Amino acid sequence: MANKKAAKKAATPQTTAQSLGSLVKSCRDIMRKDKGLNGDLDRLPMLTWIMFLKFLDDMERLREAEAELGGDRFRPLIKKPYRWRDWASADDGLTGPELIAFINQEKATLPNGKEGAGLFAHLRSLQSAEGSGREEVVANVFRGVSNRMESGYLLRDVLNKIDGIHFDSTEEIHTLSRLYETMLREMRDAAGDSGEFYTPRPVVQFMVEALDPQLGETVLDPACGTGGFLVEAFEHMEKQVKTAKHRKTLHNGSLLGQEAKSLPYLLCQMNLLLHGMESPQLDYGNSLALKVTEIGDRDRVDVILTNPPFGGEEEASIKSGFPQDMQTAETAMLFLQLIMRRLRRPVGGKQPGRAAVVVPNGTLFGDGVCARIKESLLKDYNLHTIVRLQNGVFEPYTKIPTNLLIFDRSGPTKDIWYYELPLPEGRKNYSKTKPMQFEEFGDCLKWFRLKRRSENDQAWKVPASDVLKYDDNDALVSCNLDIKNPNSAEALEHLPPEQLVADILQKERRIIEIMEEIEAELAGAAG
Known part of the structure; x- marks a missing residue:
């Protein structure tokens, strides 16, 4: 019946x-x-x-x-x-x-x-x-x-x-x-300034495409909100499903999330169900309540995609679950430590875990406890890419400048690649009526996937040793990741005249080399 x-x-x-x-x-x-x-x-x-x-x-x-x-x-x-x-x-x-x-x-x-x-x-x-x-x-x-x-x-x-x-x-x-x-x-x-901090879909799409989660891997968002990252990761991995076994793999433990607030938790459940997840595996509660000092291999995952809350403060009971010299009330820095510890270690033939995380600009130049956490990130993990977003990407929810940290557990970091995402031509900022589009990540995504990256007007490389500063007693003084684009107009204005001339000559020589290569190819084709 x-x-x-x-x-x-x-x-x-x-x-x-x-x-x-x-x-x-x-x-x-x-x-x-x-x-x-x-x-x-x-x-x-x-x-x-x-x-x-x-x-x-x-x-x-x-x-x-x-x-x-x-x-x-x-x-x-x-x-x-x-x-x-x-x-x-x-x-x-x-x-x-x-x-x-x-x-x-x-x-x-x-x-x-x-x-x-x-x-x-x-x-x-x-x-x-x-x-x-x-x-x-x-x-x-x-x-x-x-x-x-x-x-x-x-x-x-x-x-x-x-x-x-x-x-x-x-x-x-x-x-x-x-x-x-x-x-x-x-x-x-409708929530305005009193609501949650939401991630624009183009940013979510780029982060998922950059990490490229594969069927059989576990994907975690420890601050999942209404489920944007998990939905995007699910749809990305669903394209890889070819058999009933693949489908079972996708739906049984591939996607994990946790949310501390009841309304986003409910919305996330519904969002995943409507997009085809049969039994979303979401935990209700504060992810930071898990003591990072007690995290073992069974708690670790292959991929972490998240935009953790920042600007808030955590209680003493939460802070006590972190190493004594890295305890802070700042939510963003606690989440960064949690994410680092929950990435899978490259043991037993396993690939190292990888993460893409949204952080406020203050994380890049913060000192004290913040600097010690970043030192650990550079020494124990491979912070290979920082994507610098333009102001206004998160309008109207916040005007705070943001960045994407992309790292894995293959560390330590040798070089940090930066990519500054430019505003579309003719635009001075983003707005609610003219938000960022995914297509604007096109050049960045192509560059990100290159096996051999090269510097250009938007991309530059900095040795990790250049950002870690120590005193004569080998005590950490600072770890400043807030490195400006050396090719930007603002940076060029502050260069000494002799360096400006040298840069211009170098670019002219490169242009001549390219023209000569083109001329040689044309001559060869004509012959």
Whole structure:
């Protein structure tokens, strides 16, 4: 019977992007009438947990049908009467105060008329036999969720509309995932300065392309937010899937994430599910609570892609998990240490782990504890590339200049290559209406992939020994990675006249050499 229901549901006409957009817009319009919600910062989380439960029920229907066809026993994730189909899908189901009570209260009257735990109370209590299954994912999601709608009648209208989305339709999932990303951007804009620090998608795309995660590798974002890096890494690795075994590898432990705040954690879960991840492996909590002094090989991964929070301060209990001479309250520097320690070591034939990390400019020139952490980075790891981004890349969320540190555990560092990403021609800065585009990374990506790099107007090389300064007693004085582009107009203005002349002559000679090479090739072709 279950397979017939699933087949019937899958045969439902596909919802177009336009009609799905209208449906979601209609839900948000309904929510605007509810006094308990405060703008998109409340409406998007509401829509997210509602869609999350509808998605789970549709996936459960499919799994039940597959189990029945295969003659296997099906163990439901959510049991009666807490499944979407039991309380949300019927037009004449619970509504008004009874619906709000069923969702919110610890004890409530259930859809079947019996007394029992309320919906959220039940979902928060879910637990698997092994203690690390899908039940824990749902429980963690709903521990950080609350129902802010006050009107059960308006909520019933929203439920009826969401029931029209079919998450067992591949086309509808892709359509909704694109729409969902638009909604996430709107929420970020609404958050303003008080919201999370979000990474523009072109920056995420470049970092994933640069590290090129491969099927079979583990990818971690220890501060995953709404899941931008994990989604991009998943889509990058999904292109490598050719067999059922490949697919199993991708979905079982390839992508790992952790998020300390409940709303981004929920949004990340939904984001990954909508993009095709079957059981996202996300931990809820502060990644920095893991003592770096106790990290072992089982905690290490192949690839780390992240934009960790910076500007914040951590508690003494968190700092105590770091080496005594590298303890700091600055979040960015603690995350950098965590990332370094969690990269896989090149032992037993394993390739060294690699990372791409967004850091504020202050990380490059910071001294004291910051300098000691950077010294460790250069001595124990290979910081082979620093990509310097232009101001305004992260507008409107922050004006702080940022950089991308790209390193691996093959260290130590011999030379640091810098690449300064230029602004598009005719542009003075980026803005909300004219943001960065991925195409602007094109030249940088080609240069990054070269086996033999060369210096140019945007790229230059600095020996690691030049940035590590010690006193006569071999005590570290500074580790300044804030090296300006020597080819920039600003740098040229400060060069002494004799060096300016020498640079110009060198470039002229190179131009003449190139012209002679071209002339020789043309002469050879004519002959």
